[in-house]
Amino acid sequence: MALKGLDIFKLTPKTNCKDCGSPTCMAFAMKVAQGAIAIAKCPHMSVEALAKLSAATEPPMKTIEIGVGECAYKLGGETVMLRHEKTLINKNLYGVLIAAEMQDAAIDALLAETAKVDYERISQRMYVECVLVKCGANAARNIEVAKKALGIGREIILDCADAETAKAVVEATKEAKPVLCGANAANWEAMNAVAKTAGIVLGVSGADLNELHDTVEKLEAAGNKNLILDLGSVSIKDAFANAMEIRRAALKNGDHTFGYPSIVNLAALAPGDMVTQAALASIFTLRYGSIIVMERFGYAEALPLFGLRQNIYTDPQKPMKVAPGIYPMGGANENSVSCITVDFALTYFVVSGEIERSHVPVNLLVPDAGGYSVLTAWAAGKLSASSIAKFIQEFEIESKIKNRTLIMPGKIAVLKGDLESKLPGWKIVVGPSEAIQIVRFLKDFQ
Amino acid sequence: MPFNRKSKTFNPIGAVSFGDGERAVTLGGGNTLPLCFFDAKPSHPPAVGIEITDTGADTAGLPLLAASYDGAATLVERAVRAANLKGVDFVCLSFQGADPDGLNRSVEDCAKLAQEVAAACPKPLCIAGCKNLEKDTELFKAMGMALQGHNVLFLSAREENYKTVGAATALAYGHKVAAESAVDINLAKQLNILMTQLGIAKSSIVMNLGSAAAGYGFEYLSSTMDLVKAAALEQGDGMLQMPVITPVSTEAWSVKESIISQADMPEWGDMEQRGIQMETVTAAACLASGSDAVILRHPVSVEKTAALIAALV
Numbered sequence: 001m002a003l004k005g006l007d008i009f010k011l012t013p014k015t016n017c018k019d020c021g022s023p024t025c026m027a028f029a030m031k032v033a034q035g036a037i038a039i040a041k042c043p044h045m046s047v048e049a050l051a052k053l054s055a056a057t058e059p060p061m062k063t064i065e066i067g068v069g070e071c072a073y074k075l076g077g078e079t080v081m082l083r084h085e086k087t088l089i090n091k092n093l094y095g096v097l098i099a100a101e102m103q104d105a106a107i108d109a110l111l112a113e114t115a116k117v118d119y120e121r122i123s124q125r126m127y128v129e130c131v132l133v134k135c136g137a138n139a140a141r142n143i144e145v146a147k148k149a150l151g152i153g154r155e156i157i158l159d160c161a162d163a164e165t166a167k168a169v170v171e172a173t174k175e176a177k178p179v180l181c182g183a184n185a186a187n188w189e190a191m192n193a194v195a196k197t198a199g200i201v202l203g204v205s206g207a208d209l210n211e212l213h214d215t216v217e218k219l220e221a222a223g224n225k226n227l228i229l230d231l232g233s234v235s236i237k238d239a240f241a242n243a244m245e246i247r248r249a250a251l252k253n254g255d256h257t258f259g260y261p262s263i264v265n266l267a268a269l270a271p272g273d274m275v276t277q278a279a280l281a282s283i284f285t286l287r288y289g290s291i292i293v294m295e296r297f298g299y300a301e302a303l304p305l306f307g308l309r310q311n312i313y314t315d316p317q318k319p320m321k322v323a324p325g326i327y328p329m330g331g332a333n334e335n336s337v338s339c340i341t342v343d344f345a346l347t348y349f350v351v352s353g354e355i356e357r358s359h360v361p362v363n364l365l366v367p368d369a370g371g372y373s374v375l376t377a378w379a380a381g382k383l384s385a386s387s388i389a390k391f392i393q394e395f396e397i398e399s400k401i402k403n404r405t406l407i408m409p410g411k412i413a414v415l416k417g418d419l420e421s422k423l424p425g426w427k428i429v430v431g432p433s434e435a436i437q438i439v440r441f442l443k444d445f446q
Numbered sequence: 447m448p449f450n451r452k453s454k455t456f457n458p459i460g461a462v463s464f465g466d467g468e469r470a471v472t473l474g475g476g477n478t479l480p481l482c483f484f485d486a487k488p489s490h491p492p493a494v495g496i497e498i499t500d501t502g503a504d505t506a507g508l509p510l511l512a513a514s515y516d517g518a519a520t521l522v523e524r525a526v527r528a529a530n531l532k533g534v535d536f537v538c539l540s541f542q543g544a545d546p547d548g549l550n551r552s553v554e555d556c557a558k559l560a561q562e563v564a565a566a567c568p569k570p571l572c573i574a575g576c577k578n579l580e581k582d583t584e585l586f587k588a589m590g591m592a593l594q595g596h597n598v599l600f601l602s603a604r605e606e607n608y609k610t611v612g613a614a615t616a617l618a619y620g621h622k623v624a625a626e627s628a629v630d631i632n633l634a635k636q637l638n639i640l641m642t643q644l645g646i647a648k649s650s651i652v653m654n655l656g657s658a659a660a661g662y663g664f665e666y667l668s669s670t671m672d673l674v675k676a677a678a679l680e681q682g683d684g685m686l687q688m689p690v691i692t693p694v695s696t697e698a699w700s701v702k703e704s705i706i707s708q709a710d711m712p713e714w715g716d717m718e719q720r721g722i723q724m725e726t727v728t729a730a731a732c733l734a735s736g737s738d739a740v741i742l743r744h745p746v747s748v749e750k751t752a753a754l755i756a757a758l759v
Binding site (some may be wrong): 241248274 | 448452454479481482547661662666672673676700703705706713714715716719722723725726727728730733746749751754757
């Protein structure tokens with residue numbers, strides 16, 4: 001919560017001593033409010049005033065770091081409720097659940113299925129980042145299962161409400177900087193000791209928001225501000241309400257106690273029902289889940305959810321771009337025709353989707369057009385006959401594709417003449433101006 | 447210290463009802479942020495519609511979907527079957543067969559079919575066209591009269607044809623009409639203003655703000671909805687307080703994740719399951735962003751989405 005100049009003025013000595021370099025205390029307060037000058041410039045501020053100010057200038061939601069190396073992630077640190085207000089910062093993570101009580105074969109199969117989901121989408125690697133390990137009473141078994149989860153190279157979250165049991169499994173896995181979930185109103189002191197000794201993030205849960213708030217306050221008083229809040233498993237309605245209330249309290253109502261990222265276990269909210277779990281994961285991706293755990297995570301769940309997350313966590317000021325290059329579709333080879341479009345992700349997806357739907361083999365050429373749509377790129381000078389010719393030369397298209405037919409977007413039909421002179425030997429065809437006409441166009445063209 | 451709870455309610459969204467007599471459904475009317483029913487219980491939770499087409503669904507590779515309509519030969523039979531599926535609040539009849547680039551079914555034939563369905567279908571009806579602007583205009587004009595008294599929802603009037611469609615459906619026969627804009631708050635508001643200036647009551651207009659599948663530019667849709675809901679709920683903008691209907695099925699079932707067969711992409715697994723998840727994930731994201739109604743195709747998506755809404759109320 002930003003302090004207003006007047007609020008800061010009230011905390012100054014109001015002596016206008018000019019020791020800070022400003023002519024009056026009021027002028028100094030205004031500059032501090034703008035962030036132009038540090039509060040410490042005033043040598044006469046009282047200790048209480050400084051404490052109050054530093055609390056007020058603390059970010060509303062803390063950034064929590066988990067994992068190490070390739071599995072290091074940042075959570076939280078958000079400053080706005082909705083992406084259009086500025087941008088969302090740290091994308092949520094997805095995870096699957098395994099339990100110490102499960103059979104080895106089931107655990108292995110689940111982990112294998114999870115590891116298999118690993119692909120690239122618009123220059124980002126898509127994979128399930130976390131495995132939640134639900135611990136049992138047997139310490140050796142817990143360690144064995146946690147090591148299995150680590151074996152597929154993912155961040156692990158240990159779910160264990162018994163401090164003694166937790167200690168053993170944390171000790172065995174602490175190099176990976178796991179998250180330890182399971183602190184509550186009854187065991188927080190002992191769990192806090194385990195987490196602090198290992199230097200890992202502690203997950204806190206409560207029967208309701210009052211109890212959770214209370215426990216977090218106690219943990220903070222004990223010096224631990226490295227926490228994650230469990231959204232609970234009372235009911236779907238309750239978990240969603242908690243997600244909204246916690247984020248609203250932190251960002252809108254200045255409640256720093258709730259300024260932490262969250263974790264939600266969908267396996268507990270809709271056991272055995274992957275469709276409902278996927279729908280819930282979708283809601284929590286948009287509304288304030290930081291780690292979202294499901295029973296399973298196959299391609300059917302991954303494809304829509306990873307796409308959704310990638311969309312939501314794009315910066316509204318920067319368009320999503322695909323990497324320039326040749327994208328063969330529908331089993332295209334060097335003898336197939338080429339179509340050219342732009343690198344704006346939305347355009348690429350619509351165009352490629354329609355081409356796939358036509359089942360006509362096409363080499364889709366994507367030049368660097370600044371991440372703009374066709375007309376915008378053309379108007380901005382990012383898509384011209386020369387830029388296309390340059391792209392064809394740089395990517396050595398003429399040696400990779402033998403077919404010399406190039407279909408261009410109908411929206412920039414005016415470039416046809418220019419293109420023909422820049423690309424001798426190519427047959428330039430003006431394609432449709434709307435993506436919806438592509439299927440028909442390609443079928444007729446064939 | 448206990449948590450200091452601050453519940454928040456806002457200016458209500460308008461309520462729009464369609465369907466005749468006992469078979470009616472109301473969209474909108476809520477005064478909370480999307481799905482935040484813990485702040486206030488909604489008088490009308492979000493509704494779920496099921497889409498059927500006059501051409502018969504393409505059920506290749508979709509055995510579960512095919513089984514739901516097994517033995518239903520005519521459009522009327524399929525509409526009745528769809529209406530009785532679990533979780534269905536209304537039926538969306540989509541006249542893809544009217545497309546001049548496809549079957550090019552005549553306006554008269556379509557209107558007759560719609561009349562038959564309206565007479566037999568036990569749930570409220572929503573009528574969608576074939577996305578060809580000229581044909582849809584003619585189609586809605588004819589159907590406005592043919593479906594007189596059934597109070598159906600027409601999907602959709604656009605900037606180019608709102609005068610004809612609005613006059614022939616809402617003004618002349620008291621139907622409801624969706625104002626369709628392309629993922630832009632300013633265009634949405636402008637169309638609402640134009641339609642009200644035409645004389646259509648606010649209680650006869652819903653908004654179709656456009657649609658997108660998860661992963662396919664969904665951020666534009668969700669941010670547009672976030673902005674529209676903020677204007678309607680927080681600032682009380684009367685020209686954006688109409689309820690929002692989002693046709694999810696057409697987008698969700700045309701992206702590659704839902705239509706590439708398992709034979710072509712073995713590691714992706716069963717195609718129908720992928721399609722269901724794409725449709726349900728997209729629907730849930732729309733509801734979280736502020737849709738007051740979603741239109742889905744697959745009975746499993748419909749059932750699970752409706753159950754999820756019930757669990758949140």
